[in-house]
Structure formats: structure tokens, C-alpha cells
Amino acid sequence: MSLQVHPYCSELEEAVKSLSHKAWILFKYNKDYDHQRMSCVFNEDGNLICVGYLRHGIADDHDVFEIEMPTNELASNRMDEIRMALFPTFIDTCQKLRNPNKKTKLVAWNDFYGNGDFCKEKGFIPYQTYYKAQRSLERPLPEIRMPVGVDVQYHPMEYKEERINYTELENQFFQGVVYRSVNMLEWMMGGPELHTISAFEGDELVGSVMCWQTGAVERLFVIPRWRNKGLAKFLIAKGFEYHIKNGRNEVETLVNEQNKEAMKLLESMGYSFPVKLELKALDI
Template sequence: MRDFVIRNPKDEDAEQIESMDFVLKMLYLYHGDLDKRNMFCAVSGDGEVLAVAHLMEHDTFHAVGHDEDTSFKRYLNYEIIFAENAEDEGIKAALIEALIGRAREIKAGYQEKRIIMAQYLDTDHLEELSFCLARGFTIYDTIVVFKFDLSREIPEYPLPEGVLVKPTALNNSEAQEQYRQAELASFDGVAWSLNHLGWMQGSPEIVNFCAFYGDQLIGNTSTWRITDERSATENVFVIPEWQKNGVARNIICTALDYLKKQGKPIATLGTHGDNKKAIRLYTQIGYELCGSRFTVGYEID
């Protein structure tokens, strides 16, 4: 195993971080939610950055309305990225220990909250799953992933009278706050932070299809590029008073139609495995199961 030290990143590491992952560099430089104390580099004796790990507050971390629920899970998501030909189990273990140590420092400021450090792993990543489970991690959730073959005919669903669906640029604070309030209402107090919402507007090929009743934003589906072969249809929500009126079906199909016209072959989305309502909606529209992921986490004491 190579000699290395674990430390927080320095500005002079940015170029090496970019060579590993451009998005990671942009995250380090510009994401308003990233506390630099939550990022760690494994650095060799000659200054080479071998790997980078970081924690990010998940949507659940500052969820509204759950302060009295001591069982509510608030996630700190983590990611570890290695430089080319540098992957090493000893380095990975050291970075995880650094992340757990930092998560404990964060937990000290939120003693009343249940905090879990987690990542998402495809269910067939058995080696990585075994690595985590052997270190005290466990499986907290299963996410089912669905795909829609865009060569198929896309169904059409009518909208309630007075409702309009249109592409919406969330490029100012007023639009972003309106979006966030609708998301909070739809997801039981769980929503992207304003920093993350603004950050996501820079994602490749992102389009937000928002439903409005007058000036009120009542629902959304967002699309963005995942790979050349796949685009997302995610962040599907409708505020409670407008649910069961066909709004979600129309927004999703509007997004699918847009992606089809852009020449995209596949659209995907994910939902929690116990979300019967969402699974029924997606399968009725024509999405098909294409895989699943685990939320693998370590509870911070």
C-alpha cells in the first residue's frame, strides 16, 4: 500500500481534483452547501491526490416538521472518488474513518437528530456492499429505478381547467423560493436547499416543467442529462391540494415528449421501494423496472 496522509483539500489541489472529476472540482469551488471541512483528500508523500471524499447534507437533513420524531432519518450523503489507477482498500477505509469522524462532529451540533452517513449503491455492486457491511454499515432503504423507452408512444393526459404546464427557468431567487415551498409541501417538509436548487440549474440539459394554476406553482418534473443514452425525469411532485387530478401524469408525459423530440432514447427515474402510489403512477404511464439501488448507511452516535 502506498504511503499517504488524509487532510482537507487546499486550493492548489483544484487542478488535480479536476483531473479526477470536473463536477467534483466545481462542487469544491462553487457549491454553497459544501463545507470545506466536509471534504478530505488522500495525498501521497510527493503531493499526488490519490482520492477525494466528501459529505453533503441530503434533502432530509434540514427537513421541516420532524423535530419531534426521533426516528426520522436525516442523511449525510458521502462519495469517494479515486484518481486513475489509485484505488486502494486501505485508502478507502481511511477516508471513511475521516468522514465518520467529521459526521460525529456535525452530530454534536444536532444531538436530538438521528443522523446517518450514507451512499447509494447498485444492488449488484457486491464487493462495495460487502466492504461497507463489514465496517458496520447497514441497508436503510431500497430505491427502485424505472425506465421509459422513448421509441414508444407517449400517452396523453388532460389537465384540470386553469392549469398550465410550461418549461420554467428557476434562475432567480423568487422563482427558486416558490419552487422550494411547493416541494416542501409535496414531500412532507423535505426539499432541496436553495443552494442545491440553484446548483442543479447548471446541470447539463436541465429543463424544469412546472405546472401553474394562475401564478401558483403546483407541480414539477425536471429533466437533465445523465449519459448520452439516458436522461432523468426526476423531482416529480404535485402539492397535496392538486393531487389525484392528473397533473403529475401530464407533467411527466410533457417531459417525456420533450426528451423524445430531443432524440433521447431512454428516460429514467427512481423512487423508494415502499412508495406504492408513485410506483403505480409510473408503471401505468409506461415506465418499466430496470434496476434497484440500496441506501447503505452508518448511523452516527
């Protein structure tokens, strides 16, 4: 017998929750996934061993669908079979969800969950390169003053209008697989910890950074007229302070290799770049 692939349904909720809490809450609570299908892979004994779905993003001239394939221990020796079983459903989902007026790319990190040959065979080519930037908080921290003219504070975004404004501004600086909708932001805000620190000039949002319980200091952006004034460094430093207060001794973020300005900024704040991650893409 071979592996069986079935679409997600409410009867599978507990099994999916046990395999991947992230996948379960995405499809249960994030409205971005209302129109999408999650594929559930079962072994010959009827046990769920993997779920597959796509994360939708946008870039300047194309749509991006990022492959997600969380598994459990029962899948460890069967990844080749799982890839073969799920790949047609990924292609089918891309075709159904894509904007017919734009190019579409199906993307996978590094080697498609352990098999570079599979990527090559299916026609994936290099798309983007990222580095995982890391910094120990046990090392001395820089002393950076808040620039004159802004107020930096915790930003709970309690009202819908605030969340819409934040998302519209943020997406001017982040595109591709890291694209975020208001639905995605609201979903993340419902989790155990998302701490957003923002800078305001009067009532205008001019910069921000997000902190996660994982130790992430990410999604940093500063509008052009406030750059080169120390605001980005101050926001990062406030992120350091937040994580130290919560007992963490290391922070990390992802940075695109092409974003030399961001890499230089992170390096100046004491980050190193020990891990290189490659995103491969297939034109649909």
C-alpha cells in the same frame, strides 16, 4: 508506504477538477459546501486517486450524510485501502456538522463502492431501497390532456423569491438524501442543462417535474388537491416530449420502494424497474 489523506485546498483545484468535475464545481460554486471538508487521497507517487465528501440531507427525525467517493483508474485495485483511509474523516465530519438535537445517519449506496463486507464490519444496516425506473422513448407515448384549471410551462425561476418558494414546496415531498436547498437548486441551474416544467393554478405553483441532459425525468411532485386529476401524468408526458425534442431515446428516474403510489404511476406511463439499489446506514 501507505495512502495519504489531505484536506482540499486551492492548490489542488486542477487535480480535483481532472478527477471529478462534479466534486470540483460543488466545492467551488455551491455554498452548501462552504463549511465542509473534502478529503483528497494520494498514492505513494503523490498522485490524487480519490476524493471523499458528504452530501447532507434531512428526514423527518434525523439528518443524513451520504458518502461520495469519486476515483480514477489509479484507485481500481486499492478500494479497500481507500475506504479504510477515508472512513475516519467521514465520521469526524458527521460529528462536526450534525445537529446535536437530532439523530444522524451516515449512508452509503449498495456496498460502499464495491465491498459489502466493509459495510457489515462497520455496522451499516439496510436503510432505504430504490429502483432505477427506465422507459424507452421509441415506444408509443400516451396521449394525455392537460387538466382544466392549470397552466403548464417551462419554469426558469429567474428570481430568488421563486427559487425559495419552489424549494420550500418541493421539500414537502422529498426528504432524506435527496433533500435540496436553495443553494443546491441555484448550483444546478448554473449547469449545462436543467429544464424545469411546472404547473400553476393562477400564480400558485401546484406541481413540477425536472429534466436533465442525462435523460432524467425526476423530482416530480403535485400538491394534494391536484392529485388524481391527471396532472402528474401530464407533467411526465411533457418531460418525454422535452427529451425527444433533444434527441434522447430513453428516460430514467429513481423511485423509493416504499412509494407504491409513485411506482404505480411510473408503471402506468410505461416504465420498468430493472435495477435495484440499496442504501445502507450507520447511526452516528
